[in-house]
């Protein structure tokens with residue numbers, strides 16, 4: 223089996239996050255979920271939430287699904303790197319995305335979500351594509367949809383083709399030769415922490431002229447908007463940007479929106495990927511401001527480097543969960 227589904231930006235002005243249509247239950251209930259390689263819970267806004275926490279999101283109502291079964295005594299609770307959080311109980315039900323159907327998928331129904339989820343009116347929940355060891359359901363942790371689907375997939379892989387201010391694609395079970403150019407460069411993944419962790423071979427400010435060959439261990443995270451890298455890399459980059467400052471009040475590097483920006487190049491093995499300046503001129507700090515927030519930010523507070531959407535949309539990325547797992551990067 224194979225599947226293919228769109229990854230649609232939730233905002234037409236900035237690539238804050240991408241959502242993908244899925245159906246849950248019988249008859250099918252359609253929700254738009256954020257496919258997140260940086261976590262491993264499949265959770266949804268639900269009929270179990272207080273109405274004031276729902277602001278336009280679609281909700282899953284298990285009582286209206288003839289195939290929903292409560293997973294007795296099971297609960298979940300998750301907090302993400304950005305401080306957002308949610309928790310609730312658990313059902314199993316039929317889950318379908320891009321032509322793929324998984325019976326008895328654990329669907330975590332929210333009872334509480336934090337304010338930032340309530341404000342994200344175009345995100346109805348998340349589909350974790352990390353390793354199932356990270357799943358937060360207790361007393362028995364649950365498998366991701368990808369782990370449940372894997373045995374029936376033509377190949378145990380999924381790919382991310384995210385795009386700048388446009389709809390991209392998640393493919394499951396196959397690698398679409400038409401979505402990339404040249405060859406795919408694969409590097410090993412350390413699955414133990416549960417993330418898609420790999421080592422980048424270095425970086426350059428601008429094109430890959432002055433490339434610094436220095437290993438950068440980080441996670442490929444489709445659920446994070448920006449790129450978070452070590453301070454040394456950030457100072458090397460923003461030193462080239464007129465008026466750039468690391469703003470405590472805005473919580474990161476900002477610069478005048480009309481400043482010239484270099485591109486940013488990162489290495490995967492011998493291959494070099496360049497993030498265009500337009501991706502790094504991420505968004506005005508507030509609507510209409512002449513100050514812009516950078517797409518490259520510091521990882522010093524996070525304890526881990528993150529290759530989020532700003533980097534992922536510069537490439538075609540293969541998440542290959544063969545044994546041992548690996549990640550592949552190709553130009554497009």
Ligand SMILES: Cc1cc(CN)n(C)n1
Pocket residue numbers: 258259260261302303304306443444445446
């Ligand atoms: C909701 C959410 C998901 C992620 C990435 N794993 N973050 C940082 N926030």
